[in-house]
Amino acid sequence: MDDYTFTPEAPLTVREYLARKSLVPSFAFEEIAPEEHAHKFVIAKMTQVDLLRDMRDSLRRAVSDGVPFEQWKADIEPMLRKRGWWGVKEVTDPRTGEIVQARLGSPRRLRTIYNANVRTSYAVGQWERIQANKQLLPYLIYTLGPSEEHRPLHLDKEGLILRADDPFWDEWYFPNGWGCKCGVRQISEREATRRGYTGAPAPDIPTKRYVNPRTGEERRVPAGIDPGWSGNVGRNAIRRTAGQFAERIQAIATPENIGLVRAVLRDQLADDAFQEFLEGRTGLYRGSAVVATTVLPKDLGDRIGSTQRVVMVSADTISRHNPSFKAPGSYPPNVAYSYLPDIFDDSEIYWDGDRTLDVLKNVEGSWYRLVLKVLLERNEIWQSSYYKTTERNRRKIKGKRVK
Numbered sequence: 001m002d003d004y005t006f007t008p009e010a011p012l013t014v015r016e017y018l019a020r021k022s023l024v025p026s027f028a029f030e031e032i033a034p035e036e037h038a039h040k041f042v043i044a045k046m047t048q049v050d051l052l053r054d055m056r057d058s059l060r061r062a063v064s065d066g067v068p069f070e071q072w073k074a075d076i077e078p079m080l081r082k083r084g085w086w087g088v089k090e091v092t093d094p095r096t097g098e099i100v101q102a103r104l105g106s107p108r109r110l111r112t113i114y115n116a117n118v119r120t121s122y123a124v125g126q127w128e129r130i131q132a133n134k135q136l137l138p139y140l141i142y143t144l145g146p147s148e149e150h151r152p153l154h155l156d157k158e159g160l161i162l163r164a165d166d167p168f169w170d171e172w173y174f175p176n177g178w179g180c181k182c183g184v185r186q187i188s189e190r191e192a193t194r195r196g197y198t199g200a201p202a203p204d205i206p207t208k209r210y211v212n213p214r215t216g217e218e219r220r221v222p223a224g225i226d227p228g229w230s231g232n233v234g235r236n237a238i239r240r241t242a243g244q245f246a247e248r249i250q251a252i253a254t255p256e257n258i259g260l261v262r263a264v265l266r267d268q269l270a271d272d273a274f275q276e277f278l279e280g281r282t283g284l285y286r287g288s289a290v291v292a293t294t295v296l297p298k299d300l301g302d303r304i305g306s307t308q309r310v311v312m313v314s315a316d317t318i319s320r321h322n323p324s325f326k327a328p329g330s331y332p333p334n335v336a337y338s339y340l341p342d343i344f345d346d347s348e349i350y351w352d353g354d355r356t357l358d359v360l361k362n363v364e365g366s367w368y369r370l371v372l373k374v375l376l377e378r379n380e381i382w383q384s385s386y387y388k389t390t391e392r393n394r395r396k397i398k399g400k401r402v403k
Helices: 012-020 034-038 049-065 069-082 107-133 189-194 233-252 255-269 272-278 298-304 315-326 333-338 391-395
Strands: 088-092 099-103 139-143 161-163 183-187 207-211 218-222 290-295 310-314 347-351 356-363 366-375 380-389
Touching: 012 049, 012 107, 034 107, 034 233, 049 069, 049 107, 069 107, 107 183, 107 233, 139 189, 233 255, 255 290, 255 333, 272 333, 290 315, 298 347, 310 315, 315 380, 366 391
Parallel strands: 310 380
Antiparallel strands: 088 099, 139 161, 139 183, 207 218, 290 310, 347 356, 356 366, 366 380
């Protein structure tokens, strides 16, 4: 099997992907759900946290610096041998208590570990770039890798063209199995037309019955994709990164901690990656990513019946907001977003009694309007729009003023 080779100095998202994955000691790959593999670092039969950490860090360096497999293997194999994770050993299955003969480290396993982690890291990075460029290059074409033989259902998809936001890519975004070298290439509308794209809907995704050998769970999985590899690793990784941050904010968003929470949010919004995104450059926050921007004061949350404090916004929504901040006299997006953690101070707040909360803040003579959708049934609050407005439009805001 050919090794994957990549250019040194990988992009920021690729370099940081492995570092963000949490360590999960596991006896078997199947113990972790497919969507969790995007944000959990797992090596079957590797149950020591310190060893997992060393493996993750070594792979992160390999991805960041473009270290080829043979060099990485030469560096990591002596450490694994010294620490006993090599060859066939007797190990205890924690689920059954049975002592079994298991193969730990080997040249073949190292190749599998290296290829899987490098490939998924670059898949995450490419998905971020796809989101960044989909206005100019709105289509993806399915490509095959350099393997001598291809899985039949992968071969069937060669040359398939669909929009980058088509739900088909929620499942059939690479890698689609162990050793899978398939990929996608982002193309323009002109190239899509030249290649025969007609706007036809995506093909159906047939499924097959799968029984997890470790948990006994039965479910349907996409035919042609190895169990454990379904789902879009790029989308899942980016969603999880932002979602974990929001969960932590919600956990500490108590009245006595409001100053701390706002400071944390200000730091996040001032982060280089978020600033790069606001400026239209490459960054972590793209497409389906979610960002926490502010928190409701407790008294306001009580008045509208919401226990959720954290306000969330998708990166796509932020992209739609940005043009409004380019109007004459308005602040650029990075300045406007710096106001969000404190936007409930000295502001006018209107509630329609159902789902919409309007917040208007005057900043040095200019009015900014934040519109929130309150989904009580899901215990969520979403930022639906944020823009500079006028005194005249401010007077048209409907709803009962609560502050």
